[in-house]
């Protein structure tokens with residue numbers, strides 16, 4: 001029986017541990033903290049809980065959010081009802097639930113830090129403060145701040161976003177998303193059980209500047225951060241060229257979740273990709289039985305979602321910094337969501353994770369005429385427009 005060491009017990013590591021232990025492998029999972037409140041919004045989309053229904057069907061506390069407000073400079077705000085709710089967990093609760101599942105499946109959990117990883121023959125020696133553990137195969141799930149230099153994604157400058165915020169007392173039913181001028185990122189307010197997580201993520205701007213932007217936003221809304229717990233962390237946000245050379249696997253190891261850079265470069269969504277990659281890595285190891293598992297994993301990732309995230313990295317700069325009809329794209333997005341039911345349906349699918357980036361351009365173009373028509377109708381251009389500037393779509 002293979003001995004598999006899982007380094008890191010966040011969602012990516014816990015799922016891999018559960019799958020491998022359930023299939024009869026000897027699995028030891030090492031995490032310096034085990035369940036903890038990792039800085040995170042804790043939001044899971046329909047894409048995640050429809051593929052992993054246990055995320056929905058369990059007694060762990062969570063919030064279902066069915067409404068979001070999107071705001072952007074000079075576009076005001078728009079409310080979007082979510083047909084497929086967003087699920088929000090505290091990360092302590094989510095991590096604990098996933099680790100308990102791994103333990104129930106037979107994985108051995110060790111609360112310790114892995115301080116070094118050394119290749120010994122065809123296996124591995126893992127150094128921990130308590131001694132050395134041996135393994136035949138390693139799954140690297142140590143997150144965005146992976147301290148193990150020889151395994152996992154090599155993040156270059158430009159491949160990360162800063163993300164920080166406050167846990168604030170308060171109650172709110174909806175999610176707020178605020179786009180800001182000249183920022184490749186956004187502010188969010190996520191309602192959680194008993195408090196709000198208010199944060200900002202951004203690329204290419206120092207954390208101190210992001211924090212100022214966030215505090216200004218909170219001040220303008222009368223939200224105090226005095227006595228609120230502050231959090232900050234790194235989010236992988238790979239540039240397109242980094243996707244091409246992304247080091248996700250090597251001889252005797254595979255990296256999953258943030259340690260493999262598997263985060264949506266536009267939204268910062270990482271939980272689904274952590275869970276999915278942990279699942280795919282376990283599947284690759286079980287199917288290939290060791291030899292060739294790394295190449296198999298790379299292929300599975302590519303086929304499943306890595307190509308989509310790579311496309312996301314191409315779109316990101318244009319999305320946050322580009323213009324459409326002379327206006328900033330996030331602002332146009334808010335305006336179109338407000339005025340066009342067709343466009344609003346696309347936004348619904350993007351939020352739910354039902355609309356990948358692959359195919360998005362085509363769908364937007366197919367709906368452009370109809371969306372513009374709806375927008376102009378709602379602005380009262382009914383008499384002027386049909387048949388002139390924009391043709392009335394055929395299915396009207």
Ligand SMILES: Cc1cc2nc3c(=O)[nH]c(=O)nc-3n(C[C@H](O)[C@H](O)[C@H](O)COP(=O)(O)OP(=O)(O)OC[C@H]3O[C@@H](n4cnc5c(N)ncnc54)[C@H](O)[C@@H]3O)c2cc1C
Pocket residue numbers: 007008009010011012013030031032033034038039040041042043044112113114115141142143144145146147163164165199232233234235256257258259263268269270271272274
């Ligand atoms: C502020 C913020 C908000 C976010 N909001 C969302 C959101 O709402 N929705 C979403 O989908 N994604 C969100 N993300 C992204 C999401 O948090 C990550 O993508 C996700 O946690 C990745 O899971 P993981 O298991 O790969 O890594 P992690 O959750 O980071 O887990 C890594 C684990 O490894 C352990 N570890 C690290 N080094 C060692 C070591 N040497 N030895 C032993 N253990 C070690 C750590 O203790 C940790 O438990 C957010 C990220 C940030 C920073």
